[in-house]
Amino acid sequence: MSVVAVVGTTCAADPPPRTVTRVFFQDDAERIVKWADLGLQGSTLSLTATGSVEGFPKLDADEQRLVQMEAARGFLLVGVRDEDDGAFGSGWILIDTGVEEEEHGDHSHWTYVRPPRVRALTIDKQQGNPAHLYCYDNVFYLANDRKNGYTRLDPAAITAEDEDGAISRRAVFHPGGGGHITLAASKRWGYSTWIGRPNDKEGGGQGGRVDITPLAAAGSGSSPQIGLSITLPHGGLHGATFCQGKVFFAPSDGVCWIAEPAALPKTADEIATHHLSLGQHNDKPRRTGAFQTAGKHVMFVTGSGTDAAFGLLDASAVEPEVTRVELGMAEENRPAGLQIVQPRRGSPLALVFHDHPAEVTAPNVMTLLELDPNEDGQWTDVRIVGTLDVGRSKVDGHNGHHTVDFDADRRRGVLSNPGDGTLSVFGVADRKILQTFEVGGSPSKVVTVGGRASLH
Numbered sequence: 001m002s003v004v005a006v007v008g009t010t011c012a013a014d015p016p017p018r019t020v021t022r023v024f025f026q027d028d029a030e031r032i033v034k035w036a037d038l039g040l041q042g043s044t045l046s047l048t049a050t051g052s053v054e055g056f057p058k059l060d061a062d063e064q065r066l067v068q069m070e071a072a073r074g075f076l077l078v079g080v081r082d083e084d085d086g087a088f089g090s091g092w093i094l095i096d097t098g099v100e101e102e103e104h105g106d107h108s109h110w111t112y113v114r115p116p117r118v119r120a121l122t123i124d125k126q127q128g129n130p131a132h133l134y135c136y137d138n139v140f141y142l143a144n145d146r147k148n149g150y151t152r153l154d155p156a157a158i159t160a161e162d163e164d165g166a167i168s169r170r171a172v173f174h175p176g177g178g179g180h181i182t183l184a185a186s187k188r189w190g191y192s193t194w195i196g197r198p199n200d201k202e203g204g205g206q207g208g209r210v211d212i213t214p215l216a217a218a219g220s221g222s223s224p225q226i227g228l229s230i231t232l233p234h235g236g237l238h239g240a241t242f243c244q245g246k247v248f249f250a251p252s253d254g255v256c257w258i259a260e261p262a263a264l265p266k267t268a269d270e271i272a273t274h275h276l277s278l279g280q281h282n283d284k285p286r287r288t289g290a291f292q293t294a295g296k297h298v299m300f301v302t303g304s305g306t307d308a309a310f311g312l313l314d315a316s317a318v319e320p321e322v323t324r325v326e327l328g329m330a331e332e333n334r335p336a337g338l339q340i341v342q343p344r345r346g347s348p349l350a351l352v353f354h355d356h357p358a359e360v361t362a363p364n365v366m367t368l369l370e371l372d373p374n375e376d377g378q379w380t381d382v383r384i385v386g387t388l389d390v391g392r393s394k395v396d397g398h399n400g401h402h403t404v405d406f407d408a409d410r411r412r413g414v415l416s417n418p419g420d421g422t423l424s425v426f427g428v429a430d431r432k433i434l435q436t437f438e439v440g441g442s443p444s445k446v447v448t449v450g451g452r453a454s455l456h
Contacts, residue, residue, distance in 0.1 A: 017041040019112050019453040021407035022099050023414050024076055025423065026066045027441035028399045031059040033066070033078055033095065035116050036439070038414065038425065045425055047437040053095055055118030063088045065399065070135035071447050073155040074099055075119070077140045079130045086129030086146045091122040094167060099450040109454035110408065120167035136185040136242060143181035149174050150183055150192060157218060170218040176211035176226050184240040184247050186260055189227070190215055191247045193237035207235025208251065212264060230268040232256045233275055241291040243298050244315035250300070253285035254278045257320065276322055281307045294340045294348060297379055301335035301352060308335045310352060310369060312379060325369065325382055329354050332362035341406045341413065343428045347372045351413070353402040358394045358419065366390050368431060388433060390424060391417025394442055401444055408451035416443040
């Protein structure tokens with residue numbers, strides 16, 4: 001894999017490259033978010049010199065780390081977790097990406113009007129040590145594990161005049177979930193999970209518990225309260241999503257789902273729970289830990305080594321069924337970093353990294369799947385179309401994983417190689433690595449914002 005240095009300047013005689021997306025990535029080595037602009041001049045890709053986001057706080061590398069981050073409406077939200085159950089300092093950082101979108105029906109014009117900067121942050125001993133961050137319908141949801149709830153922040157409500165304090169007041173805490181919270185959200189309710197193990201129910205614990213909380217916007221005058229709690233047939237919940245009027249959960253055995261009710265019933269028994277088995281391996285039920293959605297489909301990965309697989313289901317079906325595709329990984333690898341992209345032409349693609357701990361010697365590759373080869377919209381003919389070599393990961397717990405994100409035009413993906421200190425550009429139409437840039441440090445989580453810069 002050829003690697004080039006990032007571009008700091010261009011020759012004065014040459015027109016500057018046209019920005020095609022802005023790249024944000026977490027540097028696990030420095031506990032910081034960095035950024036750069038990916039540009040195109042003719043057929044040549046370039047990456048501006050990476051820099052830190054203005055106003056980003058200095059974290060304690062031994063006590064704090066960045067967790068997930070998501071983008072919506074020109075903002076980027078980043079979670080901060082500490083190593084002392086939130087007693088050292090945890091919370092969130094909101095970044096103005098400096099990228100603006102002007103919608104024009106079937107396309108958008110993108111302008112890169114300013115460098116990114118921190119607009120607001122809350123890091124203290126009262127934030128409950130978040131681990132998971134979600135974005136549903138362009139609204140952020142940050143799980144506050146030790147507070148048994150989550151924070152909802154709608155970036156559409158933020159005005160240009162809002163200062164740090166005003167933005168923080170727009171973040172509304174909702175009770176629900178506990179331990180290590182994962183959650184799904186519709187436009188009406190949040191569905192938050194308890195991590196309790198499968199046998200907790202017999203011991204009076206919270207195994208299989210899901211709290212349903214009516215969502216409240218800042219300034220609504222209402223104080224969110226749990227409306228109803230249900231118990232799924234299996235515990236160990238880690239993963240949830242909402243799609244096509246159904247809520248899907250990832251317990252220790254298969255996948256559970258419920259249909260969103262028209263109104264919250266008086267008792268939990270009035271909500272039917274459903275279970276989809278993923279089979280067993282070595283006498284243990286298979287499970288997953290997270291979901292991705294695209295249109296009416298829900299996708300996930302499961303297993304490891306020779307048992308690793310990709311799964312998908314049609315959430316619009318009355319009784320969804322799982323389609324399983326074996327990934328055929330080396331014994332030391334497990335699937336991770338699943339992402340979906342709809343190319344400008346042809347079948348949607350899924351990308352899955354082959355993950356392994358830093359000390360393990362195993363192939364560093366990425367599997368490509370066509371989700372709808374015959375383009376009939378059913379996705380039952382999903383198939384593997386190849387693998388690509390990528391740089392090294394540097395997995396240490398939740399850090400050091402490969403991730404990928406795609407520009408708004410769906411032409412290119414930017415993926416991280418934490419063990420090499422590089423970012424690679426994946427050509428969606430070409431289905432190959434186009435260029436690799438050296439950025440240093442240990443880049444892990446990647447988020448791209450925007451498409452080709454408007455020339456108007």
